[in-house]
Amino acid sequence: MHVLLIEDDRRLADLLATRLRREGYRATASYDGTDGLEKAASGQFDLAVVDVMLPGMDGLALTAELRARGSRLPILMLTARDTVDDRVTGLRSGADDYLVKPFAFAELLARIEALARRAGAEERLSFGGVSLDPQARRVKVNGREVELTAKEFDLLECLLRNVGRVMTRTELKEHVWDFGFDAQTKVVDLYVHYLRKKLGEAGAIIQTVRGVGYAVGR
Secondary structure, eight states: OEEEEEOSOHHHHHHHHHHHHHTTOEEEEEOSHHHHHHHHTTTOOSEEEEESSOSSSOHHHHHHHHHHTTOOOOEEEEESOOSHHHHHHHHHTTOSEEEESSOOHHHHHHHHHHHHHHHGGGOOEEETTEEEETTTTEEEETTEEEOOOHHHHHHHHHHHTTTTSOEEHHHHHHHHSOTTOOSOTHHHHHHHHHHHHHHGGGGGGEEEETTTEEEEOO
């Protein structure tokens, strides 16, 4: 799971990122609202922890803008304000949960885990700006929807479900088509070509492993 920390206190953001990595998460820090918005909208992250007070764009505006763009990224909002009105404002802006500073890291971790479980029913696969929703069968590149054929979608889903692993052409053919499909494995190369073209610059996430097959995130 890849967590985005949008927090202008660099020391705190870096400390949280380090501790999350120790817990097995991928973690990336952003230190202002404008940069944080672009990262959050990129489709590369599974959850965002967003501070309310940020330079460039505050956390409330950032969250509201993400929701206006159609993003369903789970958001945990951090704030030093602890009134009911403040919590209600944060939740109404589109945040999924609210945590008041100062907080124990164990509580932050528990809330991230709870949001991850809640989002489990809305599984999404993402890497390098490409986001895939298996249930809705929709693909977005940096927030922009891309239309794929059924086999192009299945090929991309297979690669994203195996990030870091080299998939042979035979494996891809068997996963995406079926065992009775007797075309040569070069059909895989053709569909990878189609897929890269439709994904544009983001198509570079699909790496060719010469003599073997293809991989994402290798």
